[in-house]
Amino acid sequence: MHTAAGVEACLPIRSDMDLVWVRQHVRQAAALLGFGLVEQTKLITAASELARNTLVHGGGGQMEATRVSSGGAQGLRLSFSDEGPGIADLDLALSDGYTSGGGLGMGLSGARRLVHEFDIDSTPGAGTTVRVTCWVAQPPRPREEA
Amino acid sequence: MPEHEADGQLATPTHEVRDFLHRRREQIAQRWADEPLFRTVFTVSRDEAVEAGKAVVDALAQVADSDRVEDPDAAGFSGVREQLARMGAARSRAGLSNTQVSSELAALRPPVENMLAADLEQAPPEHLRACSTTLTVLMGTLRLVAMQTALSEWQALSDRQRMQLLEVATPVIRLWDGIVAVPLIGTLDSARSQVVMETLLNAVVDQHARFAILDITGVPTVDSLVAQHLMKTVAAARLMGAECIVSGIRPAIAQTMVHLGLDLDVLTRASLSDALGYALHQLGADIVNPGAGQR
Helix, strand or coil: CCCCCCCCEEEEECCHHHHHHHHHHHHHHHHHCCCCHHHHHHHHHHHHHHHHHHHHCCCCEEEEEEEEEECCEEEEEEEEEECCCCCCCHHHHCCCCCCCCCCCCCHHHHHHHHCCEEEEEEECCCEEEEEEEEECCCCCCCCCCC | CHHHHHHCCCCCHHHHHHHHHHHCHHHHHHHHCCCHHHHCCCCCCHHHHHHHHHHHHHHHHHHHHCCCCCCCCCHHHHHHHHHHHHHHHHHHHCCCCHHHHHHHHHCCHHHHHHHHHHHCCCCCHHHHHHHHHHHHHHHHHHHHHHHHHHHHHHHHHHHHHHHHHHHHCCCCEEEECCEEEEEEECCCCHHHHHHHHHHHHHHHHHCCCCEEEEEEEECCCCCHHHHHHHHHHHHHHHHCCCEEEEECCCHHHHHHHHHHCCCCCCEEECCHHHHHHHHHHHCCCCCCCHHHHHC
16 A cells, blocks of 8 residues: 555644644645545645644644545545643534633534534543544545434 | 063953954954855955954954853844844845855854964963854854844845735735626635735725625635634625625535535635536626627
8 A cells, every 4th residue: 555645644733833734735635636626625724723723722732644444445534633631512512602711612523514523532630632533525435324 | 482482471262363363363364255154245355354354353353352152142243133134035035045145154163273273373272262262152153143143134025025915915806897806815813814804895995896806726725713713704794785706615614614614605606617607697687608699
């Protein structure tokens, strides 16, 4: 398997300027993996929301970008981690319109709708890690019929 | 070796290096004047390059004398800091990357080391080795000082550019009587959106604008914070009696905003010309195609 240069990376999230870097890196990595324009924009927007959460609520942290493949499908996994106060009530934090920081309250819940896979892990007092994955074209496993 | 034994005691490596630098000042400077770092920066005459080289040798000797070869903050360097910054800046203006400038600095070391080795040919090998190591450390510290000065120059430059960007990128354009437009370009971080809001609201007052068009064709990402800034700007303009139209939402961004759950509670048009057409119509000034009337 060949590896795409410039996809794997670990970027610090410490300031507003770092958010610009995060977006640009995700844009380049997604373009490199062959994401369409709409999927690229969705992933960049999700990354922007999550990176800002890491900065504003988590007090700074980092983003790791990894290339993933499953069943012939290529994808990009982004992991945002911080060592901030954590989230006490995940269900509440993931509901539309709930905000603790004066924003619109759409960031976390909206980001979940923008990606194929969304996984959040938070320990109050120890920090938060959000992992999102986007697949080129379709997710590899068919989704369960609702 | 005999003359060293006659001295009874060998000088310490740092003092040996200091004496060597004093002794060979002229030759080192002459040799450095041929290196790209000096040759391409001091172009008036070769003497100028040699003088600059001598200043650096003197600084190195002074640092060696103070026994602080590992300390980039040593007093000896302060005299050449400005010159090193000028050299680094000139090289990066010539299109060299930091790495290339750094390796040009590294290229200053080998000729000096060869001279030291030739001078201490008669000395015991371990003494030569110690002196050589000291010289290497000293030259490494010089490189560090030069890169530090260059980096702080770049930092200052990037700060200045950031400030310029903040001012430049938010022009308010008067499209027609009572219609102003702001073409937004780039990242709408908090500082930028604050500037946008202020300039727009001032323009609304100054130009008696009834319509304000915010064109976001040049905004690469619209996330919830950008949307929030847009809505605040729109609400503020509305309070001042101007109706806002957001134009230039690209298809990919529109889809993303829907998924994100953002509902811009504001009048939108696909393009700037549509927005202008709408505003003109509202003002009672429709655009008619003169050709269409004749047929």
